[in-house]
Amino acid sequence: MQKLLIKNIHTLHQVRENITTPIRGEAMKEVPVLHNAWLAIEDGIIVDYGNMEEFPGISDWKNLEVIDAENKNVFPCFVDAHTHLVFAGNREQEFVWRLQGMSYQEIAQRGGGILNSAQKLRETAEVELFELAQQRIRLLIKMGTGAIEIKSGYGLNTEAELKMLRIIKKLKEHFHIPIKSTFLGAHAIPSEYKNNKEKYIEIICNDMLPKIADEQLADFIDVFCEDGYFTAEETEYIIEKGIHYGLKGKIHAEQLSHSGGIEIGVKTKCISVDHLEYATDKDIQLLKNSTTIPVILPGAAYFLNLPPAPARQMIDNDLPLAIASDFNPGSSPSANMPMMMSLACVMNRLTPYEAYNAATINAAFAMDTPNVGWIGIGNFANFFITDKSVTPVTFAYHFAHPLIEQVFIMGKSIS
Ligand code: NIG
Ligand code: FE
Numbered sequence: 001m002q003k004l005l006i007k008n009i010h011t012l013h014q015v016r017e018n019i020t021t022p023i024r025g026e027a028m029k030e031v032p033v034l035h036n037a038w039l040a041i042e043d044g045i046i047v048d049y050g051n052m053e054e055f056p057g058i059s060d061w062k063n064l065e066v067i068d069a070e071n072k073n074v075f076p077c078f079v080d081a082h083t084h085l086v087f088a089g090n091r092e093q094e095f096v097w098r099l100q101g102m103s104y105q106e107i108a109q110r111g112g113g114i115l116n117s118a119q120k121l122r123e124t125a126e127v128e129l130f131e132l133a134q135q136r137i138r139l140l141i142k143m144g145t146g147a148i149e150i151k152s153g154y155g156l157n158t159e160a161e162l163k164m165l166r167i168i169k170k171l172k173e174h175f176h177i178p179i180k181s182t183f184l185g186a187h188a189i190p191s192e193y194k195n196n197k198e199k200y201i202e203i204i205c206n207d208m209l210p211k212i213a214d215e216q217l218a219d220f221i222d223v224f225c226e227d228g229y230f231t232a233e234e235t236e237y238i239i240e241k242g243i244h245y246g247l248k249g250k251i252h253a254e255q256l257s258h259s260g261g262i263e264i265g266v267k268t269k270c271i272s273v274d275h276l277e278y279a280t281d282k283d284i285q286l287l288k289n290s291t292t293i294p295v296i297l298p299g300a301a302y303f304l305n306l307p308p309a310p311a312r313q314m315i316d317n318d319l320p321l322a323i324a325s326d327f328n329p330g331s332s333p334s335a336n337m338p339m340m341m342s343l344a345c346v347m348n349r350l351t352p353y354e355a356y357n358a359a360t361i362n363a364a365f366a367m368d369t370p371n372v373g374w375i376g377i378g379n380f381a382n383f384f385i386t387d388k389s390v391t392p393v394t395f396a397y398h399f400a401h402p403l404i405e406q407v408f409i410m411g412k413s414i415s
């Protein structure tokens with residue numbers, strides 16, 4: 001057994017007991033902490049913590065590493081519950097076109113957007129995609145992220161969707177952070193089926209899904225419910241098929257217009273609905289009577305210059321909001337979670353404490369890994385060390401500053 005003790009922690013953040021549901025409404029305004037703390041880890045799992053003044057002492061030194069935090073702070077890692085990090089190339093050209101006045105939809109109609117990424121992905125070998133994805137995950141861990149959800153959806157045919165999902169499966173085996181895999185065959189209509197969407201939906205449901213279930217390649221099913229992509233009815237049909245094959249639902253909902261994705265998400269008991277820029281008061285009421293977690297993606301709203309999602313109203317209505325990066329080459333080419341928190345504060349009017357809870361513990365629930373993103377006994381020891389001056393406010397305040405000094409994954413230092 002490998003043991004690690006971190007002693008002399010100035011402030012241990014996000015310390016909680018017996019958490020079984022995400023934090024909602026008013027409770028999101030607080031982040032519980034322990035001052036002058038120690039933290040004990042065994043085989044990558046948090047086994048105990050406490051105050052230095054009540055430290056019981058060390059009875060067994062065997063395989064024990066002791067780290068003196070020298071009065072620095074410890075935070076659990078961020079959780080990124082929505083990414084598209086397996087992709088080939090980049091879409092810098094589209095970024096420049098958008099700055100010159102073209103809309104995301106106009107670019108998509110010209111074969112840019114998701115279809116552009118699909119073409120690049122199909123042409124790129126699995127080994128190369130795996131290498132690129134590994135590099136991105138290493139970078140994201142350095143930025144303090146300790147759990148990620150990754151979607152397919154740049155394949156858009158059976159072969160390429162399975163290729164993406166097999167890469168995600170290999171990433172799960174390769175990294176010691178929780179990774180969840182989402183099948184997003186319904187991300188766009190591939191050009192081969194642009195005049196026959198029904199046929200593509202049939203392929204998703206009757207060809208891709210059975211194969212994915214057979215190889216156990218996905219945890220979740222997701223649909224881009226949007227004008228020009230998949231309607232609410234089609235979304236419901238595809239999500240239900242995924243549920244039939246044992247997957248939990250997620251929906252890209254109300255991003256560019258109000259398309260009814262939230263209503264379908266609630267109806268089909270999805271684990272989360274994501275984006276939500278065009279969510280209405282009625283949608284907020286629907287979410288209140290559900291277990292579906294609203295996830296905002298402020299990086300995409302910023303990068304596409306969209307109106308901010310009504311996240312303030314969601315928290316004021318007692319919802320358990322989560323924040324994710326949406327890391328992808330088109331609409332959010334950054335996976336920096338502190339930056340996402342800062343955007344959520346400035347654009348969506350969250351308090352920094354709300355943003356911090358949304359990017360850690362609530363995000364963990366949004367990706368069905370409740371044992372990460374907070375300090376609790378039995379949780380994964382994925383955490384990082386900062387200067388003692390850093391609080392949850394600092395991440396949003398000193399936006400994009402490198403505040404993280406050392407990251408630990410499963411109790412091991414990553415350098
Ligand atoms: O979450 N909204 C749809 N899908 C992605 C965008 C993907 C892309 O543009 O490549 C998103 O923003
Ligand atoms: Fe997305």
